[in-house]
Amino acid sequence: MTTVAQLAFWISALLLLHAFAGYPACMVWIARRRPRPVRKQPVTPTVTVVIAIYDGAAHIRDKLASLRALDYPADRIEIVIACDGCRDTSAELCRWLDDPGVRVLEFDERRGKAACLNDAIAVAEGEILLMTDVRQRLDVHALRELVANFADPEVGAVSGELRFEDPQTGFARGVDTYWRYETLIRHAESRSGSTIGVSGALYAMRRALFLPLPLGTVLDDVLIPMRVAKAGKRVIFEPLAVAWDRLSLHPAEERRRKIRTLAGNFQLMQLAPWLLAPWRNPLWFRFVSHKALRLLAPWLLALFMLAIIVLASRHAFYAFALCALFGGALLVALTRMLRMGERWLPVRAAVAFFYLNLFAAQALVAFARNRRLHLW
Template identity: 60%
Template sequence: MSIIFWGCAALVAFTYAGYPVWVRAWAALRPQPVARADITPTVTAILCVHDGEAQVGAKLNNLLALAYPEALLDVVVVCDGCSDRSAEVCRAVRSSRVRVLEFAHRRGKAACLNDAVSAATGDILLMVDVRQRVEEKSLGALVACLADPAVGAVGGELRFEHPETGFAASVDAYWRYEKAIRQAESRSGSVVGVSGALYAMRRKLFVPLPAGTVLDDVLVPMQVVRAHRRVVFEPGARAWDHASASAGDERVRKVRTLAGNLQLVQLAPWLVNPLHNPIWFRFLCHKLLRLVAPWAMVLMVLAALVLAADHRFYRACLAAAGLVVLVVAAAPALPRLAAFWPVRMLVAFVHMNLYSAQATVAFVRRRTLHLW
């Protein structure tokens, strides 16, 4: 039982603290700076929409207003089996720079991305989602990184509007933690994934996605890495979103995306093969160990229960675990408590692990995921 407890404790500690420390140390010891330059290649923005009538018009206007030469930027928007007026709203923008691909039947984002890229003419693809607002100078910041011939794709930063209170504060705290890891991965080589809200890549490096792929924003950049190009993070390119206001809203989103990591291994087993994935260790630590960690914590609690009768230390561990549960449960009702940064991180940590466990169960039971 002691071996189980300490082995699981070591795994959890490495997943959430050891790996971030390791990658930051690697970035400090072996930095790989990006050779940025002011360039203006042709760019095609790719936008896939399913029932996005309320948002797609504003998004297209946002893209068309980016600080980039108009003659060098166009947009391909794909309406995937929409039951609303999404396609009509897109056409109402009335810009020669916007092309609309409309499909009567819903096929999923992966199929839409494949079709959109086939229709694209720009040397660079700007990948965006419909919901987020992209800052005006973001495209220029992304393209500047692609002036480095070693860089094949570059991700922007996702930020949240008004994340100060409620569960949104915990979501924001988690994203700050995630950003620090991505920055270190970028400085030392390549990031494992990017935010689907905002990233750019060389069109020639795009590999068509398998049908039903959920995490295109992980598989696409990993295909770039497989082609021996870097994937970097550019915090000067920003997209703004609204954080989930409740744990229930966040659960729906995170369970699907976390299960998507298991789907990736199913669709592309080369991701865990050191001979085919140059950053397989980072993929294992950043993506897969987070799915193992909650089960390791369950084993830790069970081992501590067995050992508690004879060891004061394990009784203290169980008491600490109980205190964590109480703090997380009380935080929604106590705004002053929830406002403390350690509590925000604790709430985020507990919920992310709950979502990870639910994602594993959901994937094992179903083996299929929703198209969107």
């Protein structure tokens, strides 16, 4: 029993350490020792902006104003907006603005983002596709910075950086802290080759590389870049191309969005099982380390905790580990109840880690119970 518990302890501990610390450190080391710079040049290919929206009337005016303010030749941009069974006035507002560069595709039935992207890109004429969501505001230089990367023929897709405005609560600051950590990893992945995902709020790709998405796909911002990498092109992170969003101030506001995204990872592996095959996925190590192990983390933590409980009475090291584990859990509980330590980085990181793993565990249950994730 002791041997089995020790084996469970060390396997779970090493996998968790690799997923959250070892892999990021590995990417940073490779990026510094063997960087692969991108040959950026100021180019202006034609661009089709693609936006799929569902009940986006509250944001569409500001979004179109943000797009028209971009530092890029207006005659090189077309905008295609796909309204996915909207129950509000999204389509009417787009037409009322009477912008000749905007094309509206209106669908009576709600089918999900993937179906809208497929239809919108089918009528796109630009050499480059700019994918963005309706809610986020784009920096004026965002498109120009993204497109400059396509001067390098090795680049197939480019992700912008999502930043958050004015995080206020401890929870929001924790999410912001986690997102900065995630951005660090993506930057290192990009500098050392390719990143495995892009920000759904802002990314661009060569139109020639787009393949129709399976209907119901939730994570187009992972499947599309992974397909680009499979085609032999690089997926780059561009920190100078920025989209701005606001954080959820409370866990309840973030929970539904995060669970849907995490459940989308389970769906992704069901739709594209080649992602888990090292002989078919050129970014297999990165995908497994960055995505798959994160999904396993809650269950690895449970295994880790059970092993510690069994071993705590047998050796002081495991007793200390058990105390540290419960100490961390107590810190998170006190932070939630008393809102203490909002400005202390370790506390914010612990809170973000707790919620990430809680949502990951709930995501597996949600995916098993509801396969129609795209209509959440």
